[in-house]
Amino acid sequence: MSLKGRWQRVQDRVCTACESVGRDPATVTVLAVTKTVSLDSIAQAIDLGISEFAESRLQESLPKIESLGDHVRWHFIGKLQSNKVKRIATHFDAVHTFESAKQVKLSELSGRTIDGLVEVNIAEEPQKSGVFLKGLDETVSCLLTSQSVRFRGLMTIGPVVADPEQNRIVFRRLAEIGRSSGAEWLSMGMSADFDVAIQEGATHVRVGSALFGERN
Numbered sequence: 498m499s500l501k502g503r504w505q506r507v508q509d510r511v512c513t514a515c516e517s518v519g520r521d522p523a524t525v526t527v528l529a530v531t532k533t534v535s536l537d538s539i540a541q542a543i544d545l546g547i548s549e550f551a552e553s554r555l556q557e558s559l560p561k562i563e564s565l566g567d568h569v570r571w572h573f574i575g576k577l578q579s580n581k582v583k584r585i586a587t588h589f590d591a592v593h594t595f596e597s598a599k600q601v602k603l604s605e606l607s608g609r610t611i612d613g614l615v616e617v618n619i620a621e622e623p624q625k626s627g628v629f630l631k632g633l634d635e636t637v638s639c640l641l642t643s644q645s646v647r648f649r650g651l652m653t654i655g656p657v658v659a660d661p662e663q664n665r666i667v668f669r670r671l672a673e674i675g676r677s678s679g680a681e682w683l684s685m686g687m688s689a690d691f692d693v694a695i696q697e698g699a700t701h702v703r704v705g706s707a708l709f710g711e712r713n
């Protein structure tokens with residue numbers, strides 16, 4: 498199927514999920530995840546009207562941001578390494594994966610104003626990224642008082658599951674925690690499970706393979 502066909506299919510899924518819970522599809526932003534995707538395909542996506550992109554590795558994203566930069570917004574969704582945070586904040590418009598006050602401070606060194614989300618490890622899987630519930634307040638407070646990073650909300654990566662319904666409880670929990678921490682944005686749901694995430698309140702879904710095809 499063409500990129501155009503897949504984009505239509507993703508938009509249909511967004512609309513169906515929104516309709517099922519009485520949401521306006523305009524409240525959901527699809528972030529096109531471009532890891533391993535060529536510049537050519539990203540340019541095609543821009544032609545189709547896609548304007549928000551997400552990458553998880555700084556090195557791979559720099560040439561893409563440099564050649565396409567001004568027309569589109571870039572969201573960082575990968576693990577933050579201390580030695581790269583400042584450069585990530587220099588090149589990206591939003592960072593979804595803050596885990597610590599230290600990372601927020603390092604990002605402020607870029608001197609730019611960006612959007613910031615805290616990544617939460619809802620299932621508290623030790624091998625996975627994201628703060629546990631007990632560490633959440635400290636990182637959120639740091640963002641709320643930051644002069645350059647605007648606190649926008651929370652992000653989570655659902656566990657890999659056989660049936661997307663199994664992640665409903667994870668998304669529901671992020672939405673609950675989001676309400677108590679004043680989050681406007683909930684970044685949750687990927688190709689396999691974004692329908693369920695939207696039903697539970699996702700404002701940003703991160704979609705790679707459903708748009709660009711399976712990654713190698």
Ligand SMILES: *Cc1c(COP(=O)(O)O)cnc(C)c1O
Pocket residue numbers: 530532553574575654687688689703704705706707
């Ligand atoms: C790769 C990636 C995605 C997109 O995954 P798909 O299953 O291809 O949609 C979403 N979020 C994060 C954090 C990713 O690394």
